[in-house]
Amino acid sequence: MLHSFRETCTAIAVLGALSLAAPAFAQGTQGSQEDLRAQIALLRQQLDALQQKVAALEAAGAQRPAEPAAPPTAAAAPAQPPVVETPAGAAGAAGPAGSLPVYGNTSALSKIFNPDIAVIGNFVGAAGKNDVETLPALQLHEAEVSLQAIVDPYARADFFLAASPEGLEIEEGFVTFPTLPGGLLAKVGKMKAQFGKANTFHAHNLPWVDTPMPIRNLLGGDEGLNDAGISVSKLIPNPALFLEATGEIFNGTNDLFFGQDRGDLAYLGRLRGYRDLTESTNLDLGTSFVFGHNDGGPDSTTRVFGIDATVRYRPLRRAIYKRFLGRTELFWSKRDDALDGGTAFGAYVSGEYQFARRWFAGARYDFSDRAIDTALRDKSGSLLLTFWPSEFSQVRGQYRRTSYADGGTGNELLFQFLFSVGAHGAHVF
Amino acid sequence: MTRRLLVVMLAIAAQFEAAPSARAELNVVAATQDLASIAQEIGGDKIKVTPMAKGYQDPHFVEAKPSFVLTLNRADLLIVVGRDLEIGWLPPLITQSRNAKIQPGSKGYLDPSQTAKILELPTGTVTRAMGDVHPLGNPHYWLDPENGRRIAQAIKDRLSELDAANAAYYAQREADFGRRLTEAQQRWKAQMAPYKGLKVVTYHRSWANFVDAFGLDVIGYVEPKPGIPPTPQHTLDVINAMKAQNVKLILVEPYFDLKTPNSIAEKTGARVVVLPPSVGGVPAASDYFKLFDTDVALLLDAIKATGTK
Numbered sequence: 001m002l003h004s005f006r007e008t009c010t011a012i013a014v015l016g017a018l019s020l021a022a023p024a025f026a027q028g029t030q031g032s033q034e035d036l037r038a039q040i041a042l043l044r045q046q047l048d049a050l051q052q053k054v055a056a057l058e059a060a061g062a063q064r065p066a067e068p069a070a071p072p073t074a075a076a077a078p079a080q081p082p083v084v085e086t087p088a089g090a091a092g093a094a095g096p097a098g099s100l101p102v103y104g105n106t107s108a109l110s111k112i113f114n115p116d117i118a119v120i121g122n123f124v125g126a127a128g129k130n131d132v133e134t135l136p137a138l139q140l141h142e143a144e145v146s147l148q149a150i151v152d153p154y155a156r157a158d159f160f161l162a163a164s165p166e167g168l169e170i171e172e173g174f175v176t177f178p179t180l181p182g183g184l185l186a187k188v189g190k191m192k193a194q195f196g197k198a199n200t201f202h203a204h205n206l207p208w209v210d211t212p213m214p215i216r217n218l219l220g221g222d223e224g225l226n227d228a229g230i231s232v233s234k235l236i237p238n239p240a241l242f243l244e245a246t247g248e249i250f251n252g253t254n255d256l257f258f259g260q261d262r263g264d265l266a267y268l269g270r271l272r273g274y275r276d277l278t279e280s281t282n283l284d285l286g287t288s289f290v291f292g293h294n295d296g297g298p299d300s301t302t303r304v305f306g307i308d309a310t311v312r313y314r315p316l317r318r319a320i321y322k323r324f325l326g327r328t329e330l331f332w333s334k335r336d337d338a339l340d341g342g343t344a345f346g347a348y349v350s351g352e353y354q355f356a357r358r359w360f361a362g363a364r365y366d367f368s369d370r371a372i373d374t375a376l377r378d379k380s381g382s383l384l385l386t387f388w389p390s391e392f393s394q395v396r397g398q399y400r401r402t403s404y405a406d407g408g409t410g411n412e413l414l415f416q417f418l419f420s421v422g423a424h425g426a427h428v429f
Numbered sequence: 430m431t432r433r434l435l436v437v438m439l440a441i442a443a444q445f446e447a448a449p450s451a452r453a454e455l456n457v458v459a460a461t462q463d464l465a466s467i468a469q470e471i472g473g474d475k476i477k478v479t480p481m482a483k484g485y486q487d488p489h490f491v492e493a494k495p496s497f498v499l500t501l502n503r504a505d506l507l508i509v510v511g512r513d514l515e516i517g518w519l520p521p522l523i524t525q526s527r528n529a530k531i532q533p534g535s536k537g538y539l540d541p542s543q544t545a546k547i548l549e550l551p552t553g554t555v556t557r558a559m560g561d562v563h564p565l566g567n568p569h570y571w572l573d574p575e576n577g578r579r580i581a582q583a584i585k586d587r588l589s590e591l592d593a594a595n596a597a598y599y600a601q602r603e604a605d606f607g608r609r610l611t612e613a614q615q616r617w618k619a620q621m622a623p624y625k626g627l628k629v630v631t632y633h634r635s636w637a638n639f640v641d642a643f644g645l646d647v648i649g650y651v652e653p654k655p656g657i658p659p660t661p662q663h664t665l666d667v668i669n670a671m672k673a674q675n676v677k678l679i680l681v682e683p684y685f686d687l688k689t690p691n692s693i694a695e696k697t698g699a700r701v702v703v704l705p706p707s708v709g710g711v712p713a714a715s716d717y718f719k720l721f722d723t724d725v726a727l728l729l730d731a732i733k734a735t736g737t738k
Contacts, residue, residue: 234527275496276494390561
């Protein structure tokens with residue numbers, strides 16, 4: 001395109017020169033030779049000027065492809081942090097006025113939608129003697145990272161990642177649909193099974209340093225029953241009490257179950273009733289059942305049945321100073337591959353009393369048969385003292401005596417430091 | 430056997446499900462009795478109001494009881510205090526309520542703090558080294574009658590939106606509430622006027638808006654930091670400050686222990702006043718107007734008893 005332009009210019013110039021020169025020759029006699037020379041000189045000047053212009057254009061044309069890479073002039077303006085307009089609803093009479101500053105580049109706008117993030121450190125120490133379960137003397141037992149946010153108008157999501165000496169694990173990660181029709185509440189993802197009470201708590205929310213014996217022996221171990229699945233629960237309206245039925249289906253491969261085929265799922269059902277006895281006292285009763293395949297053979301299954309009862313007392317006027325929680329859970333486990341076909345039974349009884357704003361005293365007695373060798377029963381008793389420097393940290397000591405069925409004993413002092421940073425969502429009651 | 434039990438259970442459930450709740454009035458649930466009282470003023474007999482936290486209860490530490498799930502399950506409108514006051518108990522209840530109407534962001538979720546005058550909005554860095562701070566400002570904003578007016582307006586607007594047929598009724602009741610509030614405000618201000626600038630100590634930072642409205646001066650708190658119980662050193666500092674500035678009043682919310690305030694009072698000759706910060710905090714404070722009547726009367730009695738200027 002540029003080439004053709006240059007050629008055109010030159011051609012016009014040459015043609016112009018000839019057209020002017022020709023009549024001059026023809027009129028030879030009429031005009032003086034000096035006129036002619038002057039005209040030629042003029043034409044030459046014009047031709048030079050044209051050629052210069054063409055060269056200049058050509059040079060500019062060569063530079064043009066590089067131009068977009070050159071910094072736009074706008075970038076030279078002093079850098080200012082981008083701002084977001086305060087959402088209309090947040091424009092309170094004395095709320096943050098005008099726009100909020102956002103740092104970093106424009107993608108920092110997405111920070112507004114970041115989930116609530118919290119990290120809870122769970123440091124556990126053990127002193128004394130235990131022949132059977134040898135806990136490390138000092139250990140950062142777990143660092144739990146929680147990420148919680150509302151997904152969209154129909155769902156919220158909760159993630160709990162647990163980093164422990166064994167590695168990083170998805171403790172829970174599920175989406176909750178709170179606005180389903182028919183009064184249903186559904187959860188999908190990896191989650192703690194709604195079996196009883198203690199199984200549903202995270203380690204930092206238990207009233208003890210350890211997990212009670214029946215959960216360790218009959219519900220798959222320290223971590224309890226926790227698997228990928230779908231949970232649906234429904235309120236059963238009635239005039240007398242809060243009644244909630246829950247049904248859950250799990251993949252069936254976890255610490256308790258071992259499904260060999262895709263169809264070997266685990267099924268759970270729970271019915272929970274709750275009633276306020278007075279404004280300070282309430283009673284919480286539940287019954288749970290879970291069924292799934294185990295590792296004892298192709299058709300070998302495990303059924304666990306549980307009953308839980310909790311009584312709470314917390315006077316409203318002194319709610320931050322005084323409370324009592326008494327709880328018992330009973331477990332019956334029936335494994336097809338159990339020796340002599342027996343049923344294993346386990347239970348715990350626990351009490352916790354808050355006697356000052358930051359102090360709690362507790363006691364627990366727990367025992368459990370072993371799931372396979374149901375004739376073996378482990379027993380343990382604990383005394384606890386807990387101190388809360390603030391809502392966000394906790395120091396706990398637990399004196400525990402254990403008598404194992406196969407002869408071993410434990411006589412230990414467990415201690416725990418819990419510390420939480422960030423925004424951790426409130427716990428379910 | 431199991432199957433039969435299931436069938437019976439489902440049949441029972443279906444029975445309760447079938448019972449229609451043919452009530453025309455709006456079902457309003459309020460996080461506190463203060464909001465419930467104002468909502469009742471505006472809604473009159475067109476709404477049924479159920480409060481959650483009791484006035485004599487620390488609103489930061491309410492238990493998320495399942496009975497509240499039932500209350501929320503039936504709500505058409507949930508009014509919250511906001512500014513993270515209920516962060517420790519309300520969010521899981523809303524999730525469990527199985528009620529799409531009251532989820533945050535829905536028409537049935539109202540946070541009147543968005544249009545109220547909020548004090549103590551933190552500036553600069555906020556860390557928990559400051560105790561249990563509220564990063565969104567002091568949530569005890571209902572203790573300024575002017576904010577009561579703003580809350581009433583927000584409730585009127587939302588009720589009119591949810592129940593357009595009765596919009597005129599709500600507007601008329603809100604105007605009437607506003608008129609009575611203005612009269613009462615003049616009375617309270619006149620009663621408190623002689624004591625403008627009176628120095629007091631309070632237990633928690635519950636009174637920022639109250640002292641802003643009535644011109645008191647809070648020189649210290651029994652708590653060293655919000656949510657942190659009193660320490661001996663801090664108590665000593667408070668005693669010294671009170672002696673130095675001749676402070677004769679210690680205001681305590683009904684849900685705090687009186688041991689430390691009483692011992693401070695003993696050493697300074699001050700008087701401990703248990704002052705309800707909420708409707709229902711004491712039986713006399715039975716509605717939003719009587720809350721201020723009660724608080725002003727309790728303060729005046731204490732001022733007279735201590736002989737402070």
